[in-house]
Amino acid sequence: MSETTDQPVVETPEGAGKSDMIVLEGVEKIYPGSDAPAVSQLDMAIPQGEIVMLIGPSGCGKTTTLKMINRLIEPTAGRILLDGKDVTHVNGDQLRREIGYVIQQGGLFPHFSIADNIGVVPKMLGWDKQRIRARADELLHLVGLEPSTFRDRYPRQLSGGQQQRVGVARALAADPPVMLMDEPFGAIDPITRDRLQDEFLDIQRTVGKTIAFVTHDLQEAVKLGDKIAVFATGKLEQYDDPDTILTRPANDFVSDFVGGGAAVRRLSLVELAHLELHPIETDEKAADSRNGVAVAEVDGSGKPVSWRHLPGGDAAAVPLVTVPLSGTVYDAVDVMLDGSASLVAVVDEEGRAQGVLHWNDLVGGLRTRKGHA
Amino acid sequence: MNYLDYLTSNAQQIVFLTQAHFLVVLIAVGLGSAISVALGLAVSTGEPDPRRFSFDWFAAGVREGGLVFTAALLTVPSLALYALFLPFTGLGVTTAIIVLTVYTLYTVLRNTVAGLTTVDRAVLESARGLGYGRMRRLLTIQLPLAWPVILNGIRVTTLISISIAVVGAVVQGPGLGILLLNGISRIGAANSFYQVLTGTLFCLIVAAVFEIFFAIVQRLTIPRGIRV
Amino acid sequence: MSTATQGTVNVQAEEAVEEVEGKQEGGRLARLWMQHYDLVILPVIILLLLLLLFLYISTRDLDTIEERVLAADNVAGLLRQHLWLAFLSTVLVLVIAVPLGIALSRRGARKAQGPVLAVGGFAQALPPFGVLLLMAFWLDFGVTTAVIGLTLAALLPVLRNTVIGLQQVDQSLIEAARGMGMSARQTLFRVEIPLAVPVIVAGLRVALVLNVGTATLASYIGAGGLGELVQQALRLNRINVLLVAGGIIAALALLIDWLAGVVERVVVSRSG
Numbered sequence: 001m002s003e004t005t006d007q008p009v010v011e012t013p014e015g016a017g018k019s020d021m022i023v024l025e026g027v028e029k030i031y032p033g034s035d036a037p038a039v040s041q042l043d044m045a046i047p048q049g050e051i052v053m054l055i056g057p058s059g060c061g062k063t064t065t066l067k068m069i070n071r072l073i074e075p076t077a078g079r080i081l082l083d084g085k086d087v088t089h090v091n092g093d094q095l096r097r098e099i100g101y102v103i104q105q106g107g108l109f110p111h112f113s114i115a116d117n118i119g120v121v122p123k124m125l126g127w128d129k130q131r132i133r134a135r136a137d138e139l140l141h142l143v144g145l146e147p148s149t150f151r152d153r154y155p156r157q158l159s160g161g162q163q164q165r166v167g168v169a170r171a172l173a174a175d176p177p178v179m180l181m182d183e184p185f186g187a188i189d190p191i192t193r194d195r196l197q198d199e200f201l202d203i204q205r206t207v208g209k210t211i212a213f214v215t216h217d218l219q220e221a222v223k224l225g226d227k228i229a230v231f232a233t234g235k236l237e238q239y240d241d242p243d244t245i246l247t248r249p250a251n252d253f254v255s256d257f258v259g260g261g262a263a264v265r266r267l268s269l270v271e272l273a274h275l276e277l278h279p280i281e282t283d284e285k286a287a288d289s290r291n292g293v294a295v296a297e298v299d300g301s302g303k304p305v306s307w308r309h310l311p312g313g314d315a316a317a318v319p320l321v322t323v324p325l326s327g328t329v330y331d332a333v334d335v336m337l338d339g340s341a342s343l344v345a346v347v348d349e350e351g352r353a354q355g356v357l358h359w360n361d362l363v364g365g366l367r368t369r370k371g372h373a
Numbered sequence: 374m375n376y377l378d379y380l381t382s383n384a385q386q387i388v389f390l391t392q393a394h395f396l397v398v399l400i401a402v403g404l405g406s407a408i409s410v411a412l413g414l415a416v417s418t419g420e421p422d423p424r425r426f427s428f429d430w431f432a433a434g435v436r437e438g439g440l441v442f443t444a445a446l447l448t449v450p451s452l453a454l455y456a457l458f459l460p461f462t463g464l465g466v467t468t469a470i471i472v473l474t475v476y477t478l479y480t481v482l483r484n485t486v487a488g489l490t491t492v493d494r495a496v497l498e499s500a501r502g503l504g505y506g507r508m509r510r511l512l513t514i515q516l517p518l519a520w521p522v523i524l525n526g527i528r529v530t531t532l533i534s535i536s537i538a539v540v541g542a543v544v545q546g547p548g549l550g551i552l553l554l555n556g557i558s559r560i561g562a563a564n565s566f567y568q569v570l571t572g573t574l575f576c577l578i579v580a581a582v583f584e585i586f587f588a589i590v591q592r593l594t595i596p597r598g599i600r601v
Numbered sequence: 602m603s604t605a606t607q608g609t610v611n612v613q614a615e616e617a618v619e620e621v622e623g624k625q626e627g628g629r630l631a632r633l634w635m636q637h638y639d640l641v642i643l644p645v646i647i648l649l650l651l652l653l654l655f656l657y658i659s660t661r662d663l664d665t666i667e668e669r670v671l672a673a674d675n676v677a678g679l680l681r682q683h684l685w686l687a688f689l690s691t692v693l694v695l696v697i698a699v700p701l702g703i704a705l706s707r708r709g710a711r712k713a714q715g716p717v718l719a720v721g722g723f724a725q726a727l728p729p730f731g732v733l734l735l736m737a738f739w740l741d742f743g744v745t746t747a748v749i750g751l752t753l754a755a756l757l758p759v760l761r762n763t764v765i766g767l768q769q770v771d772q773s774l775i776e777a778a779r780g781m782g783m784s785a786r787q788t789l790f791r792v793e794i795p796l797a798v799p800v801i802v803a804g805l806r807v808a809l810v811l812n813v814g815t816a817t818l819a820s821y822i823g824a825g826g827l828g829e830l831v832q833q834a835l836r837l838n839r840i841n842v843l844l845v846a847g848g849i850i851a852a853l854a855l856l857i858d859w860l861a862g863v864v865e866r867v868v869v870s871r872s873g
Contacts (some may be wrong), residue, residue, distance in 0.1 A: 072501055097504030107499025111517045111596035121503050154598030170503070180502070441639055448858045449851040450814035456831045456847035460840045529725070536728035540818070543835065550730070557734050557821055566738045573731025580726030 019084075021178060021210035022046040022069060027078030029064050029234075038064045040234045042078070046227075048177075051204060051211040053221035056231030056257070065231070066180050066214045070099045082178065097121050100171030100179035100209070104186045106163040108155040114140070114166055115151040121174040139169035142206070144199060161192040168200070172207065181213040185220065197223055218258065222246065222265050230254050243269050266366065267330035272323065275365045277346055277355025280304075294356045296320060296345060303351040310343075322347045325354055329362050379567040387552075391575050394548035395582065397541065398534045401470050405477030406527050412439060413485030413523075414511060436486060443479035451476070451540040459544050469538070469546025476537055477530040484526025488519025521595050528587045535576050535583070549575050640863060647855050654848040661841055670833050670842050676849065682825035683853070686744065686816040687809065690751035694759050694808040697752070699801055702763025703794070708785075714764055721761035729754035729815040737822035747816070747824035755811040759804045766800025767793065799869045806861035813854045827853065 022045070029039040039061040046052045054062040067073040069080060071092045080088050087095050108117050118139055119132040127135070137147040143165040155163055164184055171179055185193045197220065204211070215221050221228050222242045229239045230253075237257075238250040246266050249255035258265075281295045282304065294311065296304035304322065307315035321339040323332045325346050332344050336359070343358045380387065416436040446454075454472045462468040492515050500514050542550025552572030556565045634641075663671065705714050729751075736750035770793055778792045779785075820828035830846030833839075 070502060072498070093504045093506045095504070096502055101499065101502030103495060103499050103502065105495050107493075107495040107502075109496060109500070109514060109598075110493075111598045113598065124504060156598065167499075437639075441643070445643060445855055445858075448810050448814075448854050450817045450854050452814075452817040452828055452831055453847040453850035453854070456834070456843045457851065459843055529722075532723070532725040535726040536730075539728035539730050543831070550728075553728075553731055553734055557737070560738070569731065569734045569738060573728060573735060576726050576728050576731065577723070580723060584723070 019048055020045040020081075021048040021083055022212065023079075023081040024065070024069070025079040025081065027065070027068060027075045027080060029061070029068060029073060030076045037076070037234050039068070039075075042234075042236055044229065044236060044239060046210055046212060048083075048210050049208045050226040051213055051224055052227045052229055053225035054212060054214045054229050054231060055216065055218065055221045056237075058216065059233070060231040061234040062214050062229075062231045063182060066182055066212055069178075069212060070096045070101060070180055072096070097124055097174065098176050098178075100174075100176045102164075102167045102171045102179065102181040102184045104183045105160070106155070106167035106184075108163055108166055108170070110155050112154075113151070114145075114153050114155070114158070117155065117166060118170045118173050120170060125174055135173060136169075139172055140166075142172070142203060143169045145169075159192075160188050161196060164188060164196060165199075168203070172203075172209075177210060179209045179211045181211060183214055183216065186216070193220075200224065219265065223268060230257060232257075263366070267333055268328045270329040270365050272327050272329065272332060272346055272357070273325055275329075275357060275361055277357060278361070280345060280353045280356045282353060294343075296353055298353070301351065304345050304347070304353045318342065320345055322351070322353075323357075324349070329365055332357060332362055374564065376567055376570070379564050380571070383564075387571060387575065390547070390549050390551055390572075391579060394535070394538055394550075394576070395579050397466070397469055397473065397538050397546065397548050398531060398579065398583070401473035401538075402477050402527060402531050402534055404470070405474045405530065406481045408474075409443075409478050409481035410485050410523060413482055413489060414516065417486055417489040417511070417515070439482060440479070440486065443482055446475050447479045451537045452543065455540060455544045455546075464545045466547055468544045469541035469548075472544075473534050473538055473541065477534055480530040480533070481523065481526045485519065485523050488522030488526075489515050491522075492518045517596050518599065521591075521599065524587070524591060524594070528583075531583050531587070532580055535580050539572065539576065549573075549579075637866065640859070640866070643855065643859050647852050647859075651848060651852050654845065658841060658845055663841060666837055667839050667841055670830065670837070670839070671845055676830070679825060679827050679829050680849075680853070682744075683813075683816050683819075683827045686747055686751060686819055686824060686826055687812040687857075689748045690755065690812045690816070691805070691808045693748065693752040694755045694812070695801075695805060698756055698759040698808070699763055699804060702760050702767060702804075703789075703797075705760075705764050706767040706793070714768070718761055718764060721757040721764075724757045727754075729811070730818050730821075733815065733818055733822060742823035744819075744824045747819040747822055747826075750822070751812050751815050751819070754815055755808050758811060759808045762804045762807055763797075763800060766803060767797050769800070770796045799865070802861075802865045802868045806858065806865055809861050810854065810858050813857050817850055 024042050024044045027039060027042045027044075028037050030037045042061075042065060044065075054066060056062050064073055068075045069082075071080075071087070074092075075088065078088075079086055082095075082099075108114075109120070112120070115133065115136040118136040119127075122132045122135060136151065140147040140150055145162060145165055150158070150162070150166075155166070158166065167184065171181075185196050188196065201224065213224065215224075225242055227240065228242050228245045230237045230245065232253050238245060238254045240250075243266065245254065246258060246263075246269075249258055279293055281293050282298045282302070293309075294307065295309040295315075297306045297308050299305050304320055306320050307318055309315050310318060319339045319341050321335045321341045322345045323335050325348055332346075336342070336344050343356055345353050346355045346357055348354050374382075412435075416432040416439070451472065454475065455468065458468045458472055462471055489511075496514065496518070497510065500510050505514065538546070538548050539550035539553060541548060542554045549572040552568045552575075556568030556572065559565045559568075658671075669675070704710055705717060732754045733747065733750035736746050736753070740746040740749065774792055774796065775788055778788045783791065816826050817828035817831070819826045820832050827846065827850045830842060830849070834842035834846055
């Protein structure tokens with residue numbers, strides 16, 4: 001494989017502890033009938049186990065880039081490495097069976113049952129029926145659909161959100177190390193989309209795939225991405241973690257694209273678990289030690305319901321709002337604004353109070369993170 | 374003699390001619406559909422790349438040309454086509470079937486092409502993304518999804534063929550047309566009107582039988598997930 | 602805003618447009634040819650085939666019977682009869698079927714559409730030949746009977762076509778018209794019918810093709826037409842006459858369909 005095109009130096013991403021699963025080297029795509037490249041001289045590396053969000057205005061080449069990774073679109077020039085192996089010239093169909101692929105609307109086969117849809121790739125790979133069936137049930141379970149209910153249904157009997165879950169399950173079927181997702185949640189209503197995104201992150205925590213994900217929604221990119229790649233007319237403008245993209249855009253294009261409200265978007269990047277909580281007491285334990293510690297009333301199951309004492313404040317006048325410790329500053333601000341409260345009780349998974357956060361703590365948390373970044 | 378008497382006393386001949394009519398149509402539609410579906414499958418490839426000459430160009434040419442040509446054939450009055458084939462294939466059943474087959478081509482070809490090309494792009498793209506090759510896509514995705522449209526084309530062409538087959542009697546093709554020609558040539562004679570009436574109405578009976586047949590085939594062959 | 606990118610995109614878009622326009626300037630004719638080449642190919646093929654047929658016949662020694670049947674004035678007379686039959690019945694079909702189709706698209710009559718479409722679909726199996734012959738028994742032999750028979754035979758297919766065509770008129774446009782305060786009548790005449798013109802023209806084409814075809818069978822009930830040639834050829838057992846008759850009928854049908862197709866294209870391109 002002797003490439004005559006001059007090889008540009010591949011950027012090694014900072015802090016590259018993990019190996020790169022997907023590497024694009026000098027990849028270029030010029031569509032027939034067009035002189036300007038849709039993607040030009042693209043170098044990009046996606047580390048193993050990370051979610052990389054490809055984002056940009058329409059026609060920027062993000063989808064073209066995604067489809068060149070599994071060679072649905074053949075690159076005009078350059079090299080694509082998958083787990084260190086050059087796949088630029090291997091059989092496209094074979095290659096695609098080893099890469100998960102999810103598109104908008106799911107693209108489920110309407111004449112296949114849900115189980116058959118999930119079993120498409122395993123069947124091509126020659127798995128036996130028993131194993132395909134077990135795998136379909138396992139995956140339906142993983143994406144939150146009850147196998148006994150859904151296994152034998154047909155796609156049109158499912159809602160859009162359910163179809164998309166099946167789409168993800170189908171892509172995961174043969175346990176491919178790499179998944180490509182082309183605006184998978186684009187055609188879904190905002191509420192369902194939000195839930196699907198959460199579930200998607202949950203699933204990713206268990207499966208740990210290397211994922212390239214095209215979106216046009218910055219909120220989605222910030223929420224899901226370990227890294228974000230911002231594209232403009234065939235060029236990669238910035239490729240960095242979400243925080244850096246939001247706080248230090250590389251150029252005017254990225255800063256225009258990120259637009260106003262970057263600070264608000266960053267709220268969802270800071271996890272509450274990283275902040276220092278003020279102590280909180282419940283009435284059972286220390287009813288008398290009221291010096292400088294907030295005290296909350298709890299109900300029978302130990303969940304705080306109202307404030308009994310607040311240092312330097314009128315406890316009765318302040319409503320008690322709670323946020324789970326697994327949430328982000330965004331969630332905390334949300335409940336505080338919603339309940340007109342100046343502080344929030346942070347609770348664990350069982351709903352028991354773990355500490356208190358004040359408005360200033362949240363703002364401080366954002367500042368420290370910016371300092372670190 | 375009233376009509377019922379005519380029917381009962383000539384039952385044997387009428388049943389025979391109705392069966393013959395049914396068979397001629399069945400054979401012609403079977404042949405024509407096989408040819409059209411096969412051709413449709415062979416030429417229903419993707420959009421040709423304007424910059425490169427490939428099989429797609431050839432296929433698109435055959436597809437468009439085939440559609441124009443078979444549509445033109447459908448326009449030719451049946452009497453003319455029977456007349457044109459007669460010198461080459463002779464009087465009788467061969468000519469009747471060949472001409473009828475020619476008439477079935479367009480509707481089935483058009484529906485095959487339309488059915489195959491209107492399959493949801495998202496479905497085709499995901500099939501490609503999952504590693505389906507061209508052949509596998511065509512046979513396991515496109516064909517089953519296009520099948521309702523193709524089958525409907527075959528159904529429509531069958532109905533048309535039933536009425537065209539009648540004219541086949543002028544080249545001594547078998548079927549209900551024989552009753553029409555007999556009746557009109559003996560106009561005024563006993564039962565001549567009944568013969569013509571029977572030849573015409575029994576076409577509807579043949580059509581009804583085919584409709585039932587197609588309803589069953591539809592039930593059996595259209596995949597459950599896309600059944601309306 | 603990302604003016605830089607948008608600028609680039611716009612420039613690219615404009616370049617693309619210019620490229621297309623450049624090609625168009627290369628010749629309006631070329632573009633017309635690209636769009637309508639099929640309209641030219643068909644008549645050329647028909648004329649070539651007719652020429653071939655003519656050459657073949659002129660190499661043959663025709664006997665007196667053949668010469669008499671194929672005499673120019675005999676053929677021309679039958680052709681005139683044929684066209685007259687087809688023309689009259691087509692006018693009748695349009696006058697009856699199109700208003701009926703429009704009436705069926707009205708709110709009150711829409712329930713009747715389903716049955717009409719179903720019956721119309723099934724009636725495709727009813728042979729026009731049979732209808733024609735039955736009319737002869739009922740009325741008499743002759744041109745009037747033939748025209749009535751032809752009209753009846755083509756009525757349901759054209760009605761079916763009209764109903765389907767009107768169904769396909771974009772409902773949102775009708776809603777918009779009503780929303781702007783047009784009355785039902787105004788909507789019909791200003792929106793629905795203009796939009797349905799292509800449908801009506803398509804109906805005309807279907808009627809013409811059907812009637813030109815069925816008119817070949819009118820000779821069996823003494824109404825003349827080009828079918829007479831085929832009938833004589835079969836009766837006299839003259840292959841040459843058969844070929845000429847078949848060739849002429851086929852060419853006539855194809856040419857008339859072609860003409861109707863040209864009209865259809867002009868009308869459709871005008872009505873948007």
